[in-house]
Amino acid sequence: xxxxxxxxxxxxxxxxxxxxxxxxxxxxxxxxxxxxxxxxxxxxxxxxxxxxxxxxxxxxxxxxxxxxxxxxxxxxxxxxxxxxxxxxxxxxxxxxxxxxxxxxxxxxxxxxxxxxxxxxxxxxxxxxxxxxxxxxxxxxxxxxxxxxxxxxxxxxxxxxxxxxxxxxxxxxxxxxxxxxxxxxxxxxxxxxxxxxxxxxxxxxxxxxxxxxxxxxxxxxxxxxxxxxxxxxxxxxxxxxxxxxxxxxxxxxxxxxxxxxxxxxxxxxxxxxxxxxxxxxxxxxxxxxxxxxxxxxxxxxxxxxxxxxxxxxxxxxxxxxxxxxxxxxxxxxxxxxxxxxxxxxxxxxxxxxxxxxxxxxxxxxxxxxxxxxxxxxxxxxxxxxxxxxxxxxxxxxxxxxxxxxxxxxxxxxxxxxxxxxxxxxxxxxxxxxxxxxxxxxxxxxxxxxxxxxxxxxxxxxxxxxxxxxxxxxxxxxxxxxxxxxxxxxxxxxxxxxxxxxxxxxxxx
Amino acid sequence: xxxxxxxxxxxxxxxxxxxxxxxxxxxxxxxxxxxxxxxxxxxxxxxxxxxxxxxxxxxxxxxxxxxxxxxxxxxxxxxxxxxxxxxxxxxxxxxxxxxxxxxxxxxxxxxxxxxxxxxxxxxxxxxxxxxxxxxxxxxxxxxxxxxxxxxxxxxxxxxxxxxxxxxxxxxxxxxxxxxxxxxxxxxxxxxxxxxxxxxxxxxxxxxxxxxxxxxxxxxxxxxxxxxxxxxxxxxxxxxxxxxxxxxxxxxxxxxxxxxxxxxxxxxxxxxxxxxxxxxxxxxxxxxxxxxxxxxxxxxxxxxxxxxxxxxxxxxxxxxxxxxxxxxxxxxxxxxxxxxxxxxxxxxxxxxxxxxxxxxxxxxxxxxxxxxxxxxxxxxxxxxxxxxxxxxxxxxxxxxxxxxxxxxxxxxxxxxxxxxxxxxxxxxxxxxxxxxxxxxxxxxxxxxxxxxxxxxx
Ligand SMILES: [Zn+2]
Numbered sequence: 001x002x003x004x005x006x007x008x009x010x011x012x013x014x015x016x017x018x019x020x021x022x023x024x025x026x027x028x029x030x031x032x033x034x035x036x037x038x039x040x041x042x043x044x045x046x047x048x049x050x051x052x053x054x055x056x057x058x059x060x061x062x063x064x065x066x067x068x069x070x071x072x073x074x075x076x077x078x079x080x081x082x083x084x085x086x087x088x089x090x091x092x093x094x095x096x097x098x099x100x101x102x103x104x105x106x107x108x109x110x111x112x113x114x115x116x117x118x119x120x121x122x123x124x125x126x127x128x129x130x131x132x133x134x135x136x137x138x139x140x141x142x143x144x145x146x147x148x149x150x151x152x153x154x155x156x157x158x159x160x161x162x163x164x165x166x167x168x169x170x171x172x173x174x175x176x177x178x179x180x181x182x183x184x185x186x187x188x189x190x191x192x193x194x195x196x197x198x199x200x201x202x203x204x205x206x207x208x209x210x211x212x213x214x215x216x217x218x219x220x221x222x223x224x225x226x227x228x229x230x231x232x233x234x235x236x237x238x239x240x241x242x243x244x245x246x247x248x249x250x251x252x253x254x255x256x257x258x259x260x261x262x263x264x265x266x267x268x269x270x271x272x273x274x275x276x277x278x279x280x281x282x283x284x285x286x287x288x289x290x291x292x293x294x295x296x297x298x299x300x301x302x303x304x305x306x307x308x309x310x311x312x313x314x315x316x317x318x319x320x321x322x323x324x325x326x327x328x329x330x331x332x333x334x335x336x337x338x339x340x341x342x343x344x345x346x347x348x349x350x351x352x353x354x355x356x357x358x359x360x361x362x363x364x365x366x367x368x369x370x371x372x373x374x375x376x377x378x379x380x381x382x383x384x385x386x387x388x389x390x391x392x393x394x395x396x397x398x399x400x401x402x403x404x405x406x407x408x409x410x411x412x413x414x415x416x417x418x419x420x421x422x423x424x425x426x427x428x429x430x431x432x433x434x435x436x437x438x439x440x441x442x443x444x445x446x447x448x449x450x451x452x453x454x455x456x457x458x459x460x461x462x463x464x465x466x467x468x469x470x471x472x473x474x475x476x477x478x479x480x481x482x483x484x485x486x487x488x489x490x491x492x493x494x495x496x497x498x499x500x501x502x503x504x505x506x507x
Numbered sequence: 508x509x510x511x512x513x514x515x516x517x518x519x520x521x522x523x524x525x526x527x528x529x530x531x532x533x534x535x536x537x538x539x540x541x542x543x544x545x546x547x548x549x550x551x552x553x554x555x556x557x558x559x560x561x562x563x564x565x566x567x568x569x570x571x572x573x574x575x576x577x578x579x580x581x582x583x584x585x586x587x588x589x590x591x592x593x594x595x596x597x598x599x600x601x602x603x604x605x606x607x608x609x610x611x612x613x614x615x616x617x618x619x620x621x622x623x624x625x626x627x628x629x630x631x632x633x634x635x636x637x638x639x640x641x642x643x644x645x646x647x648x649x650x651x652x653x654x655x656x657x658x659x660x661x662x663x664x665x666x667x668x669x670x671x672x673x674x675x676x677x678x679x680x681x682x683x684x685x686x687x688x689x690x691x692x693x694x695x696x697x698x699x700x701x702x703x704x705x706x707x708x709x710x711x712x713x714x715x716x717x718x719x720x721x722x723x724x725x726x727x728x729x730x731x732x733x734x735x736x737x738x739x740x741x742x743x744x745x746x747x748x749x750x751x752x753x754x755x756x757x758x759x760x761x762x763x764x765x766x767x768x769x770x771x772x773x774x775x776x777x778x779x780x781x782x783x784x785x786x787x788x789x790x791x792x793x794x795x796x797x798x799x800x801x802x803x804x805x806x807x808x809x810x811x812x813x814x815x816x817x818x819x820x821x822x823x824x825x826x827x828x829x830x831x832x833x834x835x836x837x838x839x840x841x842x843x844x845x846x847x848x849x850x851x852x853x854x855x856x857x858x859x860x861x862x863x864x865x866x867x868x869x870x871x872x873x874x875x876x877x878x879x880x881x882x883x884x885x886x887x888x889x890x891x892x893x894x895x896x897x898x899x900x901x902x903x904x905x906x907x908x909x910x911x912x913x914x915x916x917x918x919x920x921x922x923x924x925x926x927x928x929x930x931x932x933x934x935x936x937x938x939x940x941x942x943x944x945x946x947x948x949x950x951x952x953x954x955x956x957x958x959x960x961x962x963x
Contacts, residue, residue, distance in 0.1 A: 015508035025510045275508060312521070320514045363546075371546070378536060378544035379551045381623025391550035409623075413536070417529075424525060427518050435512035443508075447515045454521055462528045465535070 002028070005078060005085040016438040016500070017043045017275040019054075020081065034058055034082025041276040043439070045216070049073040049088060054279035058082050070276070110166035114154055117174045121146050124181040124387065131185050131388025142184045145195050146177045153202050161206075168429065168496045169205075171422050172489065175477035178419060182407060183480050185388035186399050190480050197482035201489030208265075208493035213503060215274050215441040222269060226290050229266035232259045233297040240301060248303040260298060260306050261487035264452060267294060267310060268494055271317035272445035284318055284327065299342070304352075305463075305471030309456050311335060316451040320444045353469040369395060373405035373464035377413075384412030399480040401472045404461040423457045423476060426450040430495055437498045446498030449491040537620065541613030544624055551624040552616060553632070561615035562633030564596050564607055566642040567670070567852060572596050573608065573680075575633070582681045583642065589681055591645035594674040594699035595638060595850060598683065605699045605798050607851060611636050614854045619862040626857060634862060637852045639668035647960050648673040651953040656941040657920075658700035658829045659950075661957050662848040664837035664926060665933040667867035669795075669850040670961055674700040702800050705826035706939050709911025710763045710946070711922045712821025714835075714882065715805075717760055718874060719783035720771045721881050727756050734759075734766040741813040745769045745820075748910075760885055761893040763908070765820045772819020777807040780819065787873050788831055788838075795830060796851045796865070803827040822912060829937045832924045836935040838873040839882050839905075840926045845870045886925065894947055898955045902927040902962060906954075908946035918942035921949035932962045 002011040011028055018027040023037035030039070036056035043050045052070040053060040061080040062071050073079070079086045121143050128139030150173040157163045176198050184191040212218055236259045241249040249256045270290050291314045298307035319328055343350060352366075359367030359374070376392035379385065390409040392398050398406050408416045430443075430450035437443040453476045460475040462468040474484040476491075496502050536543075545552065553560045559578035563571055572592050573582050580599045582589045597606020608615065617633045618624055626632060648659045652675050661671040676696045678684055687693045698704060720727060734751035737744045747765040751758075759767030772780055784790075784805035792799040804826040807818050817823040830848070838845035846867045854863035874882065886905030890896055894906065906925025913920055921943030926935035936954050943949025 017508050019508070019510075027509050275511075316517060316521070319517050320511060323510060323514050372548075374535075374543040375546045375549050376551075378540040378618075379549060379624040381619070381625055382621050383623075383625065385551065385623065385625050420525075420529070424522060427522050431515055431518060434515045435508055440508060440511045443511050443515065447518055451518055451521050454525055458525050458528055462532065465532050467528050467531050467535075 001089045002079075002086040003089050005087055010089075011086070013042065015435060017041060017440055019275060019279060021056075030081065030084050032082045032084045035084060038279050039081050040079075041279055043274070043276065046214070047072055051079055052276040054276055056081070110158070110164075110170065111154065113170045114150060114166060114173070117170055117177065118147055118150065120174065121177045121181065124178065127387040128181055128185055131386065138188075139184075141188075142177070142180045142191065142195070146173065146180065149173075149195075149199060149202060150177075153206075156206065163502055165499060165501050168426075168492055168499075171425065172477065172492050175419060175422055176485070178407070178411075178415070179403070179475075179478035179480075181387065182403070182410065182478065183399055185410075186393045186406070186480075190399065193482050194480055194485060197485040198489070200482075201486040204486055205489045205493045205496070208490055209497055209502060212442070212493070212497045215439040218269065218441065219274055219277055225266045225269045229263045229270070230290075230293055232263060232266075233294065235259070237297060237300060248298075248301045248306070255482070258481070258483035260301075260303060261481075261483035262490075263294060264309070264313075264487050265490040267291075267313060268317070268445045268448045268452070268491070271314070271321070271448060272441045272494075273321065275440045278321055278440060284322060287314075287317070287321075288331075305459050305473035308459065308471065309452060309473065312455045313448050313452045317444060317448050320447060356469040357466065359466045367466075369397065369402055370464050370466045370470055373402050374466065377405045377408040377465070380409035380412055382413045384408070384410050384415065386410060397472065400474050400484075401460070401470075401479070402464045403475050403479045405464055407475075407478060419475075419478060420457055420461060423453055426453055426495055430498060433498045433500070436500050438500055438503060442494075442498035445494040449494035453488070453491060540620060540623075541618050544618045545613045545616050549624070558599055558601075558608060558612075558615070560633060561608070561612070562617065562635040564615075565635060565637045566592075566640050566645075567638065567668075568641065568643075569637075570642045572638070572642065585646070586679055586681075587646050587649055588642045589679050590677045591649035591673050592640065592642060593677045593680055594701070595640055595645075595672050596680070598680045600683070602697045603699070604697075605702055607636050607638065607796075610797060611851065611854065614863065617856070619854070619856065621862070622856075632857060634854050634856045636854050639670065639850050639852045639865065640672060641670045641961070644671035644957055644960050645673055647956055648953060649675065649677070651956050652940065655943060655949070656700075657939050657943065657950075658704065658706075659936070659938040659953055659957065660701045660829055660833045660848075661934055661936040661954075661961060662833060662837065663933055664840045664846055664935045665867075667846040667848050668852070668865070669848045670934070671957055672699075672701050672850060674698065674704075700939075701829050702795055702798055705801050705803060705828050706920055706922075706941075707911040707913055708821035708825050708827040708832075709909035709920065709922055710765075710821055711832065711907050711909035711924050712825055712827070713760055713763065713768045713819070713909075714886070714907055714924075715784050715787055715789075716768045716772050716775075716780070716819040717756065717885060718787065718878055718882060719775050719779050720756065721878060722783065723775065723779055724771070729755070731755060732759060732764070732767040732770060734764050736766075738766055738769070738816075740769075740773070740816055741811050743813045745813065745816045757885055757888055758892070760907070761889045763910075768819045769816030773812050773816050775819075777810065777815055780807060780815070781805065787835055789827075791831075793831065793834055793847060793870065795847070796849050800830045801828045803831045821909060829939055833935050833937040834870065835873055836924050836926045836937065838870070839879045839886070840928065840933070840935055841879075843874040843876045843879040844872045883928065887928065890925075894951065898951060899927065899958050901929075902932050902958060903929045904958065908951060910944065910946050918944050921946040921951075923947065923950040923954045925954070927958065927962075932958070934958060934961050 019041055020028045021037050021039040022035045039056040040060045041052045041054055050070050050072055059066050073088050075090045077088050125140040125143030183194050236250055239250050241251050248260050271287055295307050295310050355362040355366040359370040363371040372395045387410050392406050392409050427450045430446040434443040456473055459471050459473045463470040474481050476488045558580045559575050561575050564573040573596050597603045597608030601609050614634050648671050656675050659673045662669040731753045734747050736750040737746040751764045789803045789805040792802045807815050814823050834845045847870045849865045852865045855861050883905055890904050890906050904925055904927050909922035911920040921940045923946050924937040938950040938954045940949040
């Protein structure tokens, strides 16, 4: 809590990061003509409260000494900006909790929710045992694996890290479990890869959360992450393997990876920033260049779906950082112009999308995948034909690009809708925590990750069903693909990190 | 921090776009899911959804009208039944677009919205479609047409079930004639004339003129008209089939005097006539199990007095659809508001599981209640005073016949439309016989036989 030195007016400090200034959009508004619009940022870190001057005209003084770099405050320290002086006071309890009044949300026990998920996976396992009119006990293998993985993760989270919540993970396990069960009936070998990737993904998830514990450290690492991502793209462009039109794979001995999936994580690291960094470097130039490199590389690789995902994520981050509709408009205009240039010189690019809206006329050529998806999806009705009894799985890329159709055909529309609505829930999750996060870095990255997941879901389910052009992207958690599975769990880490309870003990 | 929170609302745009896409997908599934599923390559469909593997079509009494065996489509054993039910059931090649084998093809193939092509037996089998039609009535109707062209429909105006719907010319779906495209005998054979054709109404249109007159002219009970066989309007004759002398409107309707109704139409004027025609369903298409009917036509916007007179007696450019006429009769019988007819009673899957059930639905009011009562009395008087109640013994039938001049050297079309006002036989009918000459002797005979059989 802050107190005006002369008038003794108490000013509550509501957030973990607070902007101070004359502007009405600041968290702490100081109506003083000698104060800049965005003057300084007051942040709470593990070491205590920190004040940073964000390029103000008149500067910020602590105990009458001008500060040139972030400075840790002790209770009683006096901050002077313009002709206003504020003293830092202890406010009974952590100031950031002040906002957390009102009714505490009643949350079911996390272990209970996870038990429900495990039960649903058992049901899927039993169905898999009965697939194709013959009984096979091996159908329970995915269930056994999932149970082991999710309960281990739960114990690590609750006992190892003492985290109280497990909702994000529970939804992740629910979705990944459905994907794995579906994949197991299509191809047990692929399911093995998927399970390995999922395990690695969960490990990556825990690592990333630990890495993000200190947002200022992340800020320091940011340039390395960006360079690493650019190098990865370069490697991809040089050594890339073309696969069905898009050159987005690199082969590392027995395994192939899709670098663009990992760069999704790097992209969010590059875009999100703490509040003091947002205020000092207001323009988006660095991030704009990085985005240009990423999206440009993807277009060269002819992976248009992923390019779109990066672009939309860019828009979300850019808007959350700048709040400028003009910037967004300019960027969109630029994108349209770029698209026009591409079409002008590479008109054959459009051929891939020629069937859009007319798939039934091209049912056996460029509309093949879409018509099969629609036919078999409708054949599944509301409840599905039964796990393992579908036909769409025999079509090319069924387990990745067309997986929504396979899901619908075998498990029904209701469950498929449940899956996509669960992915949409991440948006609510990211939004609900947005001002309670420990830093704008977390709130921006969580919104970007949730937006990225949802937009990718849009492309995956509306492409093969002919509502959008078919671009061939994966459905988060469900589609087969090791890189994709790893990346999705990585993205989930951003959502988890934005929840202030995640670091409750550490902070 | 606060501004970041506000800006995160941008995610709702994305979520909104997602929901719109989802709505489009669900819309497509609800309205086109069957078309998506019924594709020749679909592995869930035995025989790729061809009729040769589809379910049965049955009549209301369980008589099998069409069925499949080993990849071939077969029809009822009786050739007359096959021909009579052709337009309702449809043909194997799908030329008859209004038949259930085309309209309910996805259901016959085994598709339904709820379970898709899932089948508890593992192999998707076609669903059975049961019609409300009575194959016996169909057969009687076709026999009574005796080779003439035309259309006949009879339905229960309380439940909406169509018991008989026959269109001629017809052919045998078990053995389609090879000269079907060249032989003039088969001209328009793929058309279900009940639903998709319009005919010159002739005197049955006098019901509309009567309704318009009752609505805005007073003292019609006692008013005397004078018929000398013809009148001259705009230097051109409007003729009557006989010289009726002094006559009231009630007797004019029963004896079908042209002069009475031509004069009434001219007296009412184009606006009131058009208004009543529109209220009674002209220019409107009705949906019968998803099939839109051809709209009846009445337009006197460019007519002179003479033509207006002719339009009032169902000539000029007037055209009516047989199904619309039976709906109008149903409306008058129900006090002004019709029950819309249907002919698909149910679609049932494996183990008789019902996926669809036909049900009555009310249409919008075609005649107001007091007017319906007055019309009923007049239509009843037609039968008792002129046609003879022995045509429909004990059934309390209200009806109107018509003899419509069509020109071109052809004999007039014969019409009868009407209904039984008895609760025990709540049937309405419309029959038209092309070149049938007098309505009462051509169409009337068919209606009489159908009503007797339906009541039977
Ligand atoms: Zn007369």
